[in-house]
Amino acid sequence: MIRTENLCKRYGKFEAVHDLNLDVRPGTVFGFIGENGAGKTTTLSILATLMLPTSGRAFVGTAEVTSDPAMVRRLIGYMPDVFGVYDDLTVREYLGFYGTAYGVANTLLEPRTQELLHMVSLEDRSDAYVNALSRGMQQRLGLARCLMHDPPVLILDEPASGLDPRSRIEMREIIKGLRERGKTVLISSHILPELADMCDEIGIIKSGQLVACASVEVVTARANGQRQMCLEVLGEGQLLAHFVRRHEWVTDILSSDDCKVELLFAGGDQEQVEFVRELLQAGYHLKSFHEVGGSLEDLFLHLTKDEERVDQQTAASKQML
Numbered sequence: 001m002i003r004t005e006n007l008c009k010r011y012g013k014f015e016a017v018h019d020l021n022l023d024v025r026p027g028t029v030f031g032f033i034g035e036n037g038a039g040k041t042t043t044l045s046i047l048a049t050l051m052l053p054t055s056g057r058a059f060v061g062t063a064e065v066t067s068d069p070a071m072v073r074r075l076i077g078y079m080p081d082v083f084g085v086y087d088d089l090t091v092r093e094y095l096g097f098y099g100t101a102y103g104v105a106n107t108l109l110e111p112r113t114q115e116l117l118h119m120v121s122l123e124d125r126s127d128a129y130v131n132a133l134s135r136g137m138q139q140r141l142g143l144a145r146c147l148m149h150d151p152p153v154l155i156l157d158e159p160a161s162g163l164d165p166r167s168r169i170e171m172r173e174i175i176k177g178l179r180e181r182g183k184t185v186l187i188s189s190h191i192l193p194e195l196a197d198m199c200d201e202i203g204i205i206k207s208g209q210l211v212a213c214a215s216v217e218v219v220t221a222r223a224n225g226q227r228q229m230c231l232e233v234l235g236e237g238q239l240l241a242h243f244v245r246r247h248e249w250v251t252d253i254l255s256s257d258d259c260k261v262e263l264l265f266a267g268g269d270q271e272q273v274e275f276v277r278e279l280l281q282a283g284y285h286l287k288s289f290h291e292v293g294g295s296l297e298d299l300f301l302h303l304t305k306d307e308e309r310v311d312q313q314t315a316a317s318k319q320m321l
């Protein structure tokens, strides 16, 4: 649903995005994670047709951002990392204004506004002036704004940044609801745990390049110190997956066929040796047992530095709720 092909963006001589290939499947929530300055906003701005790529292509559905920006804009709701609000409008007027700008039919404006205010829990604030809303409320209003024309795709640039723990949780719940409505969501953040709870897939961008892309299960497991391993045996490895699945250090099977299984392994080196011994004892002819996707490891460790802090905040906030 969202795709980039060798996307590049240079600011003068500086290359902010380099040969980026993204593929976000329809109906999924894709977490785009990277440190400050990694190139997230640049990528999302290109997808939102606000900026031209230096080279490469980007698509939303079948519409290409440079050749068919009008169609792309119809398909997406874009929430930038920083956005202003019109001070002298009430919440209801604000949504009505954007609905009209997006071409929503007059008859639909009121019911759509009502539905979205309910979705972002701002029903009782509909007559408040937008500048009187808290930061969290303004962010939720910003999300409602980009849903006014009911786009199938949402591009959200750090929607939870600057929010307190309670507001982060509220935002997370709303985004989970978007997935249930069948929306495709591309969401950026620089904190892995913030995304892990609501995403299907995570892509990591570093210095403008997508350095890793994996399902959220793999990412979370890695963050918890588990390793993604590939096990291959020679000849007929009947019941190999069955044998592996029952093993205490195997937490998940990612793929399997007769002779090859990709799995998540919770043990360390010693457990790995023991695991291999048990396989040989069971009569399997081991060809290889090795870690895959190792380059993710350091990144995840690095990216999860903030995990403890966010978890503590979340726990404290849950107590408050």
Ligand SMILES: Nc1ncnc2c1ncn2[C@@H]1O[C@H](COP(=O)(O)OP(=O)(O)OP(=O)(O)O)[C@@H](O)[C@H]1O
Pocket: 011, 014, 016, 034, 035, 036, 037, 038, 039, 040, 041, 042, 043, 081, 190
């Ligand atoms: N208009 C610009 N002119 C020159 N350099 C820019 C411009 N916009 C961004 N950059 C640089 O491009 C790189 C990527 O910036 P970008 O805003 O895309 O990163 P980001 O991952 O969104 O970071 P953050 O999390 O801080 O928003 C950074 O080094 C930034 O300084």
